[in-house]
Amino acid sequence: MMPQRTDFYHEITANKFKSFLLMFIFVAVVILVGYAIGYAAGNAVGGLAFALVLSVIMSFASYYWSDRIVLMLSNAREVSREEFPQFYDVVEEMSIASGLPMPRVYVMDEDGPNAFATGRNPKHAVVCATTGLLRIMNRDELQGVIAHEMSHVQNYDVLFQTIAVVLAGTVVILGYMLRMRLFYGGRSRDDRGGGGLQAIMLLVGLLLAILAPIFTMMLRMAISRRREYLADASGAKLTRYPEGLASALEKLASYNKPVQAANNATAPLFIVNPFNAKSIGSLFSTHPPIEDRIQRLRAMDIAPEPQPEADQRTKQVGKHTYRK
Secondary structure, three states, X not given: OOOOOEEXXXXXXXXXXXXXXXXXXXXXXXXXXXXXXXXXXXXXXXXXXXXXXXXXXXXXXXXXXXXHHHHHHOOEEEOOOOOOHHHHHHHHXXXXXXXXXXOEEEEEOOOOOOEEEEOOOHHHOEEEEXXXXXXXXXXXXXXXXXXXXXXXXXXXXXXXXXXXXXXXXXXXXXXXXXXXXXXXXXXXXXXXXXXXXXXXXXXXXXHHHHHHHXXXXXXXXXXXXXXXXHHHXXXXXXXXXXXXXXXXHHHHHHHOOOOOOOOOOOHXXXXXXXXXXXOOOOOOOOOOOHHXXXXXXXXXXXXXXXXXXXXXXEEEEOOXXXXX
């Protein structure tokens, strides 16, 4: 049975909306936990201010240094066109097709086939692939993978994911502080005399301290999954050939070798789960099920956007022609 055709542009719009909705909930949890810490300490406004300041400081550091940290953790190295000509050419082609600046090109000397993008904005972007991926992909499949990664850059997904990681880390720190305050700090002077309201607020604070870090982890994974769907759809728009990425994902699932240098912090950046590409989707998965991604790609309607006849221009990149 053929999959039902999907409106391509609706897929992108829906994914953007869901991602920003999840991020809004994320920020609300940070504010709520900060308020709970302040309430437990007798200064709710102070706790809220502390949570916001901590988030800003961590976000600032991550904004400027996250790409260097990711590349260092991944043991990635910058390469030239002479060393990996097809890889370099495909990155350049997708850069021209997307209208983005040429990113730096990196390689991980890893047998596990995978790829990721990093960098705080298109001017500071990096596209990285493992040598295992470059060995098994044909040109169409490699274009699909690189288009997916360039879409992450174009959609500011790396920055978006960095903010999600920072907020998750902030909630973990705040949750620990709240537990310490509730278990060892005693009650504030405003709590003397007890009362039903105080008991309820302490119970709410205790639940927040325990559940907020778990909830934010689930939320971070949900954001990661939504951004992967969005990058798949945007990458298909870029190449006008969703079958290239669909075929690449099938190969990645088939080979399914782990990336040795990957870790829990960098895992959401990869095009498929670097530990297990075939992992079944769950609340704690960094990536949606690969079969679902393939089915969505093959159900997309990639009809060209209507343009005035005067604007029907093309641009030549190497042996390939791309429509502006």
